[in-house]
Amino acid sequence: MSTLTLPPVPPHPKDDAIQLYKAFKGFGCDDSAVINVLAHRDATQRAYIQQEFRTMYSEDLLKRLTKELSGKLETAVLLWMHDPAGRDAIILKQSLTVTKILEAATEVICSRTPSQLQHLRQIYHSRFGVFLEHDIERHTSGDHKKILLAYVTTPRHEGPEVNREIAENDAKALYKAGEKKLGTDEKTFVQILSERSAAHLAAVSFAYQHKHGHSLEKAVKKETSGLFALALKTIIQCSENPAKYFAKVLRKAMKGLGTNDETLIRVIVTRTEIDLQYIKAEYLKKYKKTLHDAVHSETSGHYRAFLLSLIGPNH
Numbered sequence: 001m002s003t004l005t006l007p008p009v010p011p012h013p014k015d016d017a018i019q020l021y022k023a024f025k026g027f028g029c030d031d032s033a034v035i036n037v038l039a040h041r042d043a044t045q046r047a048y049i050q051q052e053f054r055t056m057y058s059e060d061l062l063k064r065l066t067k068e069l070s071g072k073l074e075t076a077v078l079l080w081m082h083d084p085a086g087r088d089a090i091i092l093k094q095s096l097t098v099t100k101i102l103e104a105a106t107e108v109i110c111s112r113t114p115s116q117l118q119h120l121r122q123i124y125h126s127r128f129g130v131f132l133e134h135d136i137e138r139h140t141s142g143d144h145k146k147i148l149l150a151y152v153t154t155p156r157h158e159g160p161e162v163n164r165e166i167a168e169n170d171a172k173a174l175y176k177a178g179e180k181k182l183g184t185d186e187k188t189f190v191q192i193l194s195e196r197s198a199a200h201l202a203a204v205s206f207a208y209q210h211k212h213g214h215s216l217e218k219a220v221k222k223e224t225s226g227l228f229a230l231a232l233k234t235i236i237q238c239s240e241n242p243a244k245y246f247a248k249v250l251r252k253a254m255k256g257l258g259t260n261d262e263t264l265i266r267v268i269v270t271r272t273e274i275d276l277q278y279i280k281a282e283y284l285k286k287y288k289k290t291l292h293d294a295v296h297s298e299t300s301g302h303y304r305a306f307l308l309s310l311i312g313p314n315h
Contacts, residue, residue: 001277002311006040013048014027015058016041020049029068031302034077037308043083043273050081073303076265080310081273087270088112089124092132096139102227104266105140109148109247110234111242113198114156121152143186144227150194152233155196167203171211174204178223179212186224193235201239242277246271247286250279250294259298264307266293272310282309290314 016037023033054059062081067121069077079087088108095105112120118287136148170192177188193201208216214278216225220232237245246267253263271279282290295307 001275002042002273003276003280003310004040004042004272005309005312006042006045010041010045013045013052013207014056016045016049017052017061020053020061021057023147024068025065031069031073031143032305034065034069034308035302035306037269038077039306045083047083071303072261072265072299073301073306075261076303079265079269084270084273085116085119085123086127087118088120089127089132091099091266091270092120092124093128093135100139101262102140102144103230104143104250104262105136106148106231107234107266108270110152110231111238111245114158117152128185140227142228143190143224144231147184147190147231147235148193149192151231154194156195157200159197160199162197162199162203164203164207167200168207168211170200171207171216174208174216174219175212181221184223186228189220189232193232198239201236205236205240208294241282243275243282244286246275246279247282247291250283250291251287254294254298261299264295264298268307268310276311280315 007038019037020034023030023037037049038046050061053059053064055124062078065077065081077203079090082090091108092105095101095103095108109117124135128135132152133149136145136152140148143277173188174192177185194202196204208219212219217233217236220229220236224232234245238246249263250267253260253267267279268276280291283289283294287294292308292311295311296304299307
């Protein structure tokens with residue numbers, strides 16, 4: 001469920017374009033005016049505003065925003081301006097080829113549904129002229145590379161149907177491949193976690209817990225490490241409860257000294273129009289503090305105002 005608050009009667013994209021142009025005019029940019037418009041428009045409306053801006057002022061709105069905004073606010077607003085698949089493509093390209101901070105690519109790939117991934121692959125190719133698989137192949141390695149490639153290219157069922165018997169057999173196979181033997185048979189983990197549906201994997205986790213007294217995730221932590229472990233844990237957690245997974249990611253980004261703003265921006269911006277309402281509920285349940293309050297205490301200025309506008313009311 002989205003946390004986006006839209007005006008009861010949405011203004012015409014032309015009026016929004018005029019408002020933005022006014023905000024850019026004169027000395028310095030009126031950041032509040034930009035936030036008031038853009039943080040309260042959905043993906044379709046944002047696309048229309050970009051079209052209108054180009055028609056009226058013969059200028060690319062994204063380029064203008066780059067000129068007018070700065071710092072973390074600029075990063076967040078520019079990411080927000082894209083539709084979900086375009087945004088994921090940009091995050092992946094950055095993560096795989098520019099920053100080489102592969103945690104972001106791992107999170108995006110392993111937390112998306114099969115249909116989201118299919119759309120993302122098409123957008124990635126049309127935007128960058130290279131296949132996502134090629135960039136994964138080139139910029140990752142080892143078992144981490146194997147799970148990402150398998151997860152991106154394997155078609156998976158999206159429905160809720162589960163065959164208990166197969167789920168129990170999968171749990172058995174994973175136990176044999178991991179905790180039961182000396183060393184780990186990574187191939188089995190890659191195969192089962194990339195081929196099975198989310199509903200099925202949730203049933204596998206349940207069967208594993210029932211039989212061995214601890215979670216499949218715990219076994220993965222014990223048997224694997226690094227980015228490969230992160231990919232497997234992300235797939236398992238998102239099969240059971242994606243909102244809880246993202247609540248944990250946000251908490252980790254804000255815990256301790258300093259804030260990981262890159263993660264904060266990525267998760268809030270990419271989940272606002274999908275399930276941020278559920279993430280807020282999970283955050284409150286798990287950490288006894290609202291996500292609104294947590295973000296408020298870790299951020300400041302117009303950057304804070306923008307993120308809080310996306311998060312919505314404090315409850």
